[in-house]
Amino acid sequence: MIFVSVGTHPQPFTRLLSEVVRLVENITIKEEVIIQRGTTPFTHSKIKSQSFYSIEEFEKLLAKCDLFITHAGEGNIGTAMKLGKKCIIVPRLARVGEHTNDHQLELAQASQENGFGMVVQDVAQLGNAIRTLEQSDSTVSFTMHGHIPQTLHRIAQQHHIVPMLPFSPSRTKEKIPKTATIIVATLNGGEPLIRAVNGMLKQEFDGKYDIVVVDDGSFDGKTPQLLKENFSTNKKIKLVFLPRSGVCKARNAGIKNSTGEVVINLDHDCIPEKDWLQTMVNGFDSQKIGVVSAYGHYGGTSTGFRKSILDHLQGYDEDYFYYREDTDLSFRIMELGYEFKRVNGARYREDRTLVVPKGINKIIHYTIQRYKYHMNDVLLHKKHPTPLCEEMLHVHFHHFVNPVEDFKVATGLWNGSKEMEVSSPRGMTFFKPRGIAGLLLTIGVGMTYAIGMKLARLAGSIKHGHLLI
Known part of the structure; x- marks a missing residue:
């Protein structure tokens, strides 16, 4: 039996599953095939598939299979190593929308170099890889770090790769x-x-x-x-x-x-x-x-x-x-x-007794601190260039933060309020406008703050090597 797993990543892995179907239909694959399809839309009359399996179900299927085909997830590869399974690793690629970055390529290449499995980047070569491993009698055995080989765990840490769980938490x-x-x-x-x-x-x-x-x-x-x-x-x-x-x-x-x-x-x-x-x-x-x-x-x-x-x-x-x-x-x-x-x-x-700035000098110091903190917006977006992160940060065109949102933060409008004031989301109000002059001052502060945020994120872009302004 061949067991195929695409992991739990929210983006589909249609490229791999389509090739598995092609190999089944042209009888290159003659064995039974079971697929853990994750979020990938998939049905086939000759192939049993399920979105997710519990830990016990997953390991039972993996123990039973003769060959394991998996995305380049540390958890999946580690579990296969634990059970001594022949493994074909097909990394997800960012350029075709299978992941947000190409860390799976790095992990797959490092895994192959250490003998953890055979890497197939071009799924057209999957059939050849299956035939090669079917003719091989090799098995694997490694010292484990939890469910992950120590060497693989070290490689993942060096590449700042987060292990993906090889099962669905929703099934427990x-x-x-x-x-x-x-x-x-x-x-x-x-x-x-x-x-x-x-x-x-x-x-x-x-x-x-x-x-x-x-x-x-x-x-x-x-x-x-x-x-x-x-x-x-x-x-x-x-x-x-x-x-x-x-x-x-x-x-x-x-x-x-x-x-x-x-x-x-x-x-x-x-x-x-x-x-x-x-x-x-x-x-x-x-x-x-x-x-x-x-x-x-x-x-x-x-x-x-x-x-x-x-x-x-x-x-x-x-x-x-x-x-x-x-x-x-x-x-x-x-x-x-x-x-x-x-x-x-x-x-x-x-209790904001100690954090509320008192006097113009401390308010300026507090504002500068906020600018420095928001340099981390760039770091967050660099590590998570996802639609969810961009929605939260109000990012447009992948690199541009909507300045209106920064203006709202400084003028008390960020939480849906319709009354303007110079304030902070931490619950501190510095100035409530009275009359036209006060309103214009508040608007001026909001615009200045928004411009300052652009400069702060530009500094963060230089620091972290990723553009977000």
Whole structure:
């Protein structure tokens, strides 16, 4: 039996399946063929196919087959190696719309160089490859990294390739998690941090939960001491102290110290209502849900993830340092086949005492910070040049961000409001216009901010080697 798998990627792989059909119909392939077709539209009277299989079903079919034909997914190749199967690797190609980039070409070539399988880029050569392997008696056996050979795992890391799961998360058993970890990354959190953590300690949760607070090198002279004084003896709280490393490394440290099935980030100035945690965890009502957020925009404060997926992806991408890191992680999880879910009712109050800039100099400093943060828009788009990412960033023609959206952000219109004000999406209002002069000033600030964003993304384009303005 020949088993064919196109993985769980959202784009179809018609090129491979059409060639398999041709080989079956001209009797080049005489054996039974079973196909895991993913999102590719496919039916054939002589070929059994299914969109997705559970882990158990997938491995059972793979164990039974004599030959495995697969896209260049690390998970698929690794599982085949684990079972000692002959493997033909057909990489998806970006130029024909089978993937968003050509990382599968890199992984396929590296896999062939290490003897993990035979690579076929031109599907017209698939028949020859099948005949070659059918005449071969070779089998494979490698030391595993989870379900992935160590060498293959190292190659994937070198090429920054994310393993795709060789099964559908939507086919697994549904169950609400009973354990959770709240992660709080803080820098100079001070008293608002203490109030926020105290609110987290008052959660009414039908299960067990703990809290990991990671201090990211606070230099205000009081935050580390306040944490020790208030929580060092509390068994529900673990304190982690780092030198200044950025929020990504801080949260990754929190993930390493977490114990829950679900890991939820909450900003250090957010005080949750008593039912906040339960509402968040209830959002994971199906194994197909990989990310739950009460904030939206594919990340932000009050966003939770399945711990098993975070371990699989090795947490946050530390290239981001700060900003868009949650969105990147959400996108990577969705690219594995999981879903993002927005939940309502997970309420929290934001204490912006320490972050609201006071005085013109601090407002200017805050604006410059925002410009620097948005350089990461370029990095996000470079790593995820997908329709979903472009919709979220309001990108047109693949390289141009709609300046109207930046104008709306600066003038309070971003959330559907019809009243203009100079404000920030973080809940801070700097100026409410009165009269024509105030309105013109607000419009001027919005236009200046939009132009500044163009310049910031241009700087980000130079830094990251990818054009987005």
